[in-house]
Amino acid sequence: MDPILAAERLPKLAARAMRGAIVAAALRPAGSQFRAVTHRSLVNDALIRFERSVQRAASNGIRPALLFAERDRIVRELRAFCDGRLAARLFALRKRDVIAVGRDAAPFDALVRGRRGGVYGVVFRRLPNDGRRLDTMRKIQHAAQRLRPGEALRGVLIYDFGAGTVRTLRCAGRTVELSAA
Secondary structure: OOHHHHHHHHHHHHHHHHHHHHHHHHOOOOOOOOOOOOHHHHHHHHHHHHHHHHHHHOOOOOOHHHHHHHHHHHHHHHHHHHOOHHHHHHHOOOHHHEEEEHHHHOOOOEEEEOOOOOEEEEEEEOOOOOOHHHHHHHHHHHHHHOOOHHHOOOEEEEEEOOOOEEEEEEOOOOHHHHHHO
């Protein structure tokens, strides 16, 4: 694979691997014995997923420096995620509060029920650091609005791997908000 193409595709493959590892860890099988999700287990799963996707995308190999830089970034970004409140809340969810994950939750990574019964979409992305960030957030909000009426979301939680922050997009207006408009 051409190094320029690899440098452009590796962050996308890494983000996909991290999303897959987080969703798989948060939704362990109901019959399995409970194991706490640790940084190490999450990183190991993400790195295995990343290596597999790189092998599929570049069977003839890529530069080791690009590969190791991306692996270090995966470890660093998952450390920031594990230290945050979203990770603690996501891994503490009960099975009945998880509505859908993965392809079933498309275009989101997961659909979960909040404390007060509202449904929230969860999205894990590396948001751009320039003007494209606003466009990305608008696309996510439009995807939330396109859901069927019976699946109305109260909001979307967007976790930015690059910044290690959580942003909340409100989707459903309350009656007080609507009467003031």
